[in-house]
Amino acid sequence: MKRALAALILSVFASASFAQEPPAADLVRDAMAQFDTAHEGLQAAEGASDRVRALSRVVSAYENGLESMRVALRQAYLREAELSRRFDAESEKVSELLGVLIRLQPDATPEALVHPSGPLSYARAGMLVSAVTPALQAEAEDLRVRLQETSILRELQSEAMAKLEAGLEEVQRARTDLSQAMGNRTELPRRFVTDAVRLDGLIESSQSLADFAEGLAVLDVVDGVIPLPDLDVEKGAWPLPVQGRLLRGSGEADAAGVVRPGWLLATRPRALVVAPAPATVRYRGAFLDYGNVIILEPAKDVLLVFAGLDAIYGEIGEVVQSGAAIGLMGGNSPPLDSFVEAATLGTGSGLSQTLYIEVRVGEKPVDPSEWFSDVR
Incomplete structure (x- = not known):
């Protein structure tokens, strides 16, 4: 009986040494703080002098907040599930332990004490109870802390749901406002004016995106007074133009065996x-069949090709700054329930859109990894 009791106590303490994950509650709070910052930015964008830039930052802030919320909800869900499993398992162990102690409890009647084996049994049981009591107290305290953490997580998740619902609505509003502001702007400088007839002819004669990009690289333009930047300093340091995940790298074949020199990124709607x-x-x-395409020229003889957008911003010949909005991906943003389900389950189902990126130097494509950083 003593050996069984000792083994039971050891198993309780072994399970209590579970390695702690990063605090899920902190992740939830950080995600909600990002939504607050994005909300303030949306309010301030109403009167901003450069409304396009302000709204672009707001949309990016909301997208960052949504990504943080996905991680936070996933961690909170996993932590709560783990706490629940541990509580159920250890509650059973504690119940078993109490049962053992009850069976060891001596008969404290005068007859038992008078009996030759009565006082000895009483003393042994008392020693066992006094030895086990601190372990029970420690275990009870550990369970109390875990129950409190579970309660905090549930309260935070309830608060996060309200912010998330508002955030999903506001990011849609910010995207709509951005599209309207892009349509109304007139202040962007134009570096050149291209020949529309020749451009149309190039489009009609091109059988592929590669043909079109090669022809565009040598299409004559009338340069203005704005010089192109020196790209040597920036090479290899460009951030990704969209939040997403790399599906296929340069030279990797797709399901049909087609090999392309650019990247294919999976993005959210x-x-x-x-x-x-x-x-x-x-x-x-x-x-x-590439959908909407926008081609940028960041330096002489260098072209950046983006294909697969739903909305595209800017006019041919305009100069855009780093971080300026050039378009939106297609699809529909998920409703609250779908967002939460995908986040807690950790599925990648939300990455339903694809953006193709190609970098061309001269008339030839090169591996985009030479130009972009932080690729996942």
Whole structure:
């Protein structure tokens, strides 16, 4: 009986040494703070002198907040589930331990004490109870702390749901406002004016995106007074133009065996696409089956090709700054329930859109990894 009791106590303490995860509650609070910051930015954007830039920052802030909320909800869900499993398992162990102690409890009647084995049994049981009591107290305190953590997580998740619901609505509003502001702007400088007839002819004669990009690289333009930036300093340091995940790298074949020199990124619906560097818009519009395409020229003989957007911003010849909005991805933002389900389960189902990125130097494509950093 003593050996069984000792083994039971050891098993309780072994389970109590579970390694702690990063505090899920802190992640939830950080995500809610990002939503507060984005909300303040949306309010301030109403009267901003550069409304396009302000709204672009707001959309990016909301997207960052949504990504943080996905991580926070996932961690909170996992932590609460783990706490629940541990509580159920250890509650059973504590109940078993109490049962053992009850069975060991001596008969404290005078007859038992008079009996030759009565006082000895009483003394042994008393020693066992006094030895086990601190362990029970420690275990009870540990369970209390875990129950309190579970309660805090549930309260935070309830508060987070309200902020998340408002955030999903406000990011949609910010995207709509951004599209309207882009349509109304007139202040962007134009570096050149291209020949529309020749451009149309190039589009009609091109059988692929590669053909079109090669022709565009040598298409004559009338340069203005704005020089192109020196790209050597920026090479290899460009941020990704959109929040997403790399599906296929340069030279990797797709399911049909087609190999392309650029990257294919999986993005979330309505994700904002920005210019990774100061550049001139060389082309924007639909092209073949690539959807909407925008081509930027960040330096002489260098072209950045983005294909697969739903909305595209800017006019041919305009100069855009680094971080400026150049378009939005397609699809529909998920409703609250779908967002929460995908976040807690940790599924990648939300990455339903694809953006193709190609970098061309001269008339030839190069591996985008030479130019972009922080690729996942």
